[in-house]
Amino acid sequence: MKQTFILPGALLMFFLLNACQQEDKDPKQVSDATCAPLNPNGDSELALLMRKMASLAEENASALRQGKELAPYDGSFDKMLTAERSMQVEEQFFQGMAKSYITNINKLYQADSPEERVNLHNNLIQTCQECHGQTCRGPLKRIDKMLVQL
Numbered sequence: 001m002k003q004t005f006i007l008p009g010a011l012l013m014f015f016l017l018n019a020c021q022q023e024d025k026d027p028k029q030v031s032d033a034t035c036a037p038l039n040p041n042g043d044s045e046l047a048l049l050m051r052k053m054a055s056l057a058e059e060n061a062s063a064l065r066q067g068k069e070l071a072p073y074d075g076s077f078d079k080m081l082t083a084e085r086s087m088q089v090e091e092q093f094f095q096g097m098a099k100s101y102i103t104n105i106n107k108l109y110q111a112d113s114p115e116e117r118v119n120l121h122n123n124l125i126q127t128c129q130e131c132h133g134q135t136c137r138g139p140l141k142r143i144d145k146m147l148v149q150l
């Protein structure tokens with residue numbers, strides 16, 4: 001008899017706690033550079049990965065502008081498919097865009113001419129822009145500056 005009450009009780013607690021957390025999220029806390037509100041419990045895996053993706057893209061943009069080699073890439077951005085997030089996104093769209101991103105970055109690192117590299121870099125940045133246009137627009141201003149003019 002006792003056990004039948006534990007589960008509904010636990011569920012109720014869960015919903016109540018969740019409801020409180022939702023109220024804590026003040027949309028004004030979302031900065032221009034980020035997507036989700038700053039999280040006091042630390043940043044999500046995806047947010048940390050995105051910061052690495054953004055710095056690599058910026059390094060590559062400046063290398064390409066100066067006719068230099070790309071910065072090294074270790075393949076770790078594949079993790080974006082499964083990284084835990086701090087915000088809700090439409091799953092099918094996210095997975096589709098994340099797969100395009102991974103395909104595009106691999107193509108970039110296989111390119112063998114500088115012109116091709118600039119084109120493939122810009123394709124990659126368009127993938128960032130497309131996904132951010134539909135998920136969170138905060139970092140778009142920063143991302144726009146990563147495009148390289150031929």
Ligand code: HEC
Pocket residue numbers: 033034035036044045046047048050051053054057084085086087089093094095097098101124125127128129131132135136139143
């Ligand atoms: C498939 C969709 C998708 C693609 C592609 C994508 N992003 Fe993101 N990005 C997100 C989502 C979702 C978040 C929010 C992560 C979170 O808070 O858990 C995010 C977060 C960020 C952040 C904020 C990180 C922080 O400090 O909170 C930056 C900056 C960023 N992305 C830059 C980029 C750049 C640059 C690219 C391309 C090189 C890119 N993103 C590609 C979906 C995407």
